[in-house]
Every structure is written in C-alpha cells, then in structure tokens.
Amino acid sequence: MSNKSRNFWIEAVVLVLLVAAGAAAFTISSLAPLNKDDLKIQAGDLRAFAAAGRLLAIQFSRGETTETFYRNQTELIEDKASAAESSLRDAKTKPELRQQLAEITFLAHQLSGTLDEMHHGSNAAAAAAAGELDSLTHQLSTQEDRLK
C-alpha cells in the first residue's frame, strides 16, 4: 500500500471514529437523567416560547399580523412547547431537583394549554392569553434564575 493510500485510510478511519464518538456521546447524554444545566436550558426554552407567544398575541390584538399568520405561528410554538412538556414528563433527575422539575413541568403544561386556547380560540382570546403568557414568562424566568 502506498503512503498516499495509507494516509487516506488513516484520515477516513479518524473521521469515522469522530462521527461514532459524537453519536455515542449524543445517545449517552439523551439517556442520562437531567442535571441542573439541562433543567435550566429547558426552563429557558419554555420561557422563550411563552415570551414569543405573548408578543404574538399582543401584536395580533393590535392588528399588526394577519389571522393566518397568528393561528399558524401559534400552532408552531405550541408544537415546540408540547414537545418540551412531554420530554419533561418522561425525564428523570436527582432527588434535590425533583421539586423544580415538577414545577417546570407544570408550567410547561399551562403554557401548552394557553397556546392551544390561542390556536383554537376566538380572536378576542388573544388579549387574555397575552396576560397569562406574561405571567408564565416571568415564572419560568424565575425558575431559570434559580438554576443558575
């Protein structure tokens, strides 16, 4: 085997090993129980969804967006919030973080419910939803700060 050919195979094997190591790390991390950082990230994501929903509701109430945009954007945010909620429901964590996991999961459930009301409710429901989402944004932000 020539040097050129040997170098190519060495490079190819290194690349395959790197990809395999990345895949293994990803699988292990997705099976591991949630730690403080993971929980903080989940709370941060949910806070961002709540804040995005709140802003959308306010702008729709002011007539700054179309109804098609409002309904479909709400559905997209709701999908993300519901996915986060179901991953939190299935998650395990250390005993000292269980209380916070439960609280964040409850807030995630409330968020999904509010977004669902926005998605399927009347146009007038947007203003009421904005208030609820504002409260959820601040509660999730507090949870996020407690985990820092």
Next chain:
Amino acid sequence: MKSFLEIFLGILTAMGGFVEIGELVFSVNAGVKFRYNLLWIEVLGTVGIIVFSEMSGRVAAVTGQPVFSLIRQRDGYGAGLLTLIAANAVSLLTCVAEIGGLALLLKLLFGGNYFVLAIIALVGLLAAVWFLSFQAIERIFGMLGLCLLVFVGAALYLGPSWSEAANGLIPNIPQVETKQDYWLYAYFAVALMSSIMLPYEVYFYASGAIEDGWNASMINANRMIILVGFPLGSLLAVALMFCGASYFNPQMVEPQLPGTAALAPAAAFGKWGLSLAIVGMFFAFGGAAIENALTGAYNLAQFLGWNWGKYRTPKDAPRFHLAWILMFVVAAVTVMTGVDPVEVVEYSIIFAVVILPLTYLPVLLAASDEDYMGPFKNGWLAAILGWAYFVLICIAALAAIPLLIITHGGKG
C-alpha cells in the same frame, strides 16, 4: 452601459443573497443574548468573506478553475476527498434547514400540513432549477431576497442604542452573569463568523463565475460586486442583530422560528412589514437552498472531473444534474423525518467552521501563486489579510466543537 448594469445587478444579487436561515437565527439571537457586543464579529466576518470570495472569483476568472479543482490539486486526493465529504454533508444539512424553513414560511402564509408544504417547496425548487437559467435564478432569488431590507427599516424604527452599537464595533468581552455565559459568548462569536463565511458561498461564487463565462477582464467587476454587495448584505445581518437587541431582548423573546423574527418588522410597519419580511425570507431561504444543492453537485463534479454547469443540458452533464436533484430529494426526505430545521442549521454552521481551513487554504495558495496567476496574483494587502484570516479560521475550527459541547449546543 451594459457592464455597469451587470455590476449593479451583481451588487443587488450579492446583497439579497447574503442572508439565509443560519445567519437570520444567529444574528437575531446574538442580539438578544449579547445586545450589540458581537457587532465586531459581523464586521470581521464580512471582511473575511470579501477577502476569500474576491480571491476565489479572481482565480476562477483568470484560470477557469473552480474551488474544488484547486482543493484536489493542492490538498491531494485523500484530504481533498475528506473535504468533499464534509463540505457536501454541510451543504446537505444547510439545504435541509432551508427547505424546512421554506415549509415553515409557507405554513405562515397559507396554513396547511408542514410535511405537505415541504414537498411543495421541494417541487418548486426542482422546477426553478430545471427551468430557469443560472442568471435568472441568481437575479430572481437575489432581488426578491431584498425584501429583507424591511429589517433595516425596522431596526431604525425600533430605535437602536447607537452608543452601545458604536462600542460593539470594538472587539470586547462583555460583563456577564456566569462563567458559562463567557463560553456562550465565544460560541456565538464562532457561529456568527461561520454563518457569514459559510464555505458553500465561496464554492458557489467561483462556480458561478465560470457559469457566467468570466475571464480576466472581469476582475475589476468581481471586486466591485464583492466590495459593495457584501457589505450592503452584511447591513441586513447587522439590522437583524439590532432587532434582537432593541426589540426582542427587553421582551425576553429568543426567536427560534423564522416567524418570531418577523414580528420586529410587524411591530414597526404592521401587516405590510410582516408580509415583506416573510416574502424576503422565503426568497432568501429558497436561494440558499438552490445554492447549496448546486454547490453539492459542483463540488462532486469538479472533484471527480465530470462535465458540470447549469448551462450544460442534462444530456451533456447527466451526473451533475442528477447530483443536484439528489441533494434536494435527500434534503426533503430528511425534513420529512421531523427534524427541527433551526436545530439543523445550528449544527451545520458549527460543522462548517471545521472545514473552513481546508477550503480556504487551497484558494489562498492558488491566488498567491505567480506561476498560476501571473500578474493577477495576490497583492500585499490580499496576502496579509488572507493569511491573517487563515490563522483566525484555524483557531475558530479548533474551538468550534468543544464550544458546541461546553455550551450544550449554544443553549447556555
């Protein structure tokens, strides 16, 4: 007059094609998380893409050699093949993100099932590349991408902090709450720079120069298009960061969907602002999807010595045409698995940094080679900037994956 018009249209096209889904996501969120502190990276990245695009365009115009021919010649077959695999994987991931982004935008415009809309986007993209000429694709998608200028208007309307923005132009490390936030700042710096200097832009630019039949007489036009078009395009990215800092940051919104980013123009100009933002994003993402699919086919054909070029009929270059069709189809099938396009783009941008040195070194070596370029070789300024940026992207390439892991994929 004709050449002036060509340059003018080239500048508008370069400007309209500057922003794609990755840059949109990273620029707005960089503004949300670090306000104006990462503005200097926008400037640094823009100068970097100017330096390497000018070189690759000049090499293509003088020698008729696109980037992947140079990579094979200068890096050798083994390293060249690895670069090809990595570059096409990144282009495929970017194409996935753009098609997913298009489906999201179609949903916002008309409603409907996301997966059906992804298929409609795929059919539209295939039809656009099949039926339109290379120049028509560039012009239509580039020009309509200029609707994104509504973000510049929104950034000005929403009242940026000019003093903070001026300070952000100077390289800085901001005061942050935790040590982890410093890592996040570094991650955003690397990702933002990568989103501006994505390697596919250089592959596509050089291949496009050959598609357009450039020769040495086009060198000044090449410089003009890049020196004016790219900084103007970068204004769009800066405007996105301003919207993030002045509008989304105080409201604790971190846009993770293109539709959320469009709320800034809606706040400034109502439904018209919203519509322009969505149309602009639609053509910007569509243009980027086409560029990535064609780039995958260009890279493969140039590396393996196949006939290539959009100007060639499918009968003259069958493998090239099959390759871009496959890029689109594989990307759309990946979208169908339900992957989040925004998460995909985050990974594609970080992996793109890793291959930047392997992409830019051959361009730099070829552009500096007097035997190869004759009187058109790099001058002192291009040489200094080229090597300085090469060192910088090597550092970024080494830091990218560790930062991705430390920051949990940029989440903090």
